[in-house]
Amino acid sequence: MRTYLDGESFPYRGAPLRLKASPGGGRAAAEVSGDGLFLLVSASSAEERKKSILFFYTARTEEFIRSTLPIWTKKLGVRPVCAGVKYAKTRWGSCSSAGKLFFNSRMSMLSGDVAEYIVVHELCHLKQMNHSNAFWDNVRAALPGCMALRRRLRAEEKEAGL
Ligand SMILES: [Zn+2]
Numbered sequence: 320m321r322t323y324l325d326g327e328s329f330p331y332r333g334a335p336l337r338l339k340a341s342p343g344g345g346r347a348a349a350e351v352s353g354d355g356l357f358l359l360v361s362a363s364s365a366e367e368r369k370k371s372i373l374f375f376y377t378a379r380t381e382e383f384i385r386s387t388l389p390i391w392t393k394k395l396g397v398r399p400v401c402a403g404v405k406y407a408k409t410r411w412g413s414c415s416s417a418g419k420l421f422f423n424s425r426m427s428m429l430s431g432d433v434a435e436y437i438v439v440h441e442l443c444h445l446k447q448m449n450h451s452n453a454f455w456d457n458v459r460a461a462l463p464g465c466m467a468l469r470r471r472l473r474a475e476e477k478e479a480g481l
Contacts, residue, residue, distance in 0.1 A: 321480065323368040329358050330478045331379070333430030340368055349375035373406070379427035380404050387438050395461060397445040409481065411437045411472070414444035428479040429472065436468035 321327065328335040336351060336358040343361030349371045350359045358375070362368045381404050388402055400418040407413075407423045414420050420441050426434050439461050447454035458465045 321369070323360075323365040323372070329372060330428040330475070331358065331376075332427065333433065333475060335478075338368075338372075347371065347374075348378055373424065376427050377404060377406075377424040380422065380424050383427055383431075383434060384422055384438070387435055388442075391435075391438055391442050391461075395439070395442050395446075395457075397442050399442070399445060411476075411481070412441040414441045414448070416448055418445055423481070425479060425481065428481075429475050432464075433468055433472050433475055436462060436465055436472065439465070 323338065323340070325338060325340050327338045329338060330336070331351065337356060338360060339352070339357040340360045340362065342363045347361060349368075351357070352359050358372065360368045360371050362371050384402060384404055388399075392398060398418075399414075399420045402420040402422070404422050404424050404426075406425075407421070411423045411426060411429075412421060422437065422441070426437060429437075440458055443454060443457045443461065446457055455465075462468065
């Protein structure tokens, strides 16, 4: 259970940041400090600090998806109907039968290569809407290290609290 108090650890791109809170309006997104060790939040209440941190993760995830998705849609020769980022409690990504992709807004908590695995996994569902051998063959062809990345995802999501 998170407290959103000074010193609490928040993962960002697979490495922990320590929360450093200062009183403030609570409307701005949290920021990473110049030395990359702290997550700086300017907000007075725990609720505002939580919002500010989620806003930070969402913005970083949107940037990641914007830069990563075009590379992989091209490589895999697939075209999602749309791709969005939204808050989800228990899933990193989803692909609907209509071809709509969603990625968890907290995906920026994860290492870049682990997050990339999630992108490839969901894009491969545009070819196979299941977890059959054919599906995993596609994922493995795109990312030969996918099984190791999957294990790291399970470890990193414990840190992320998902
Ligand atoms: Zn899947």
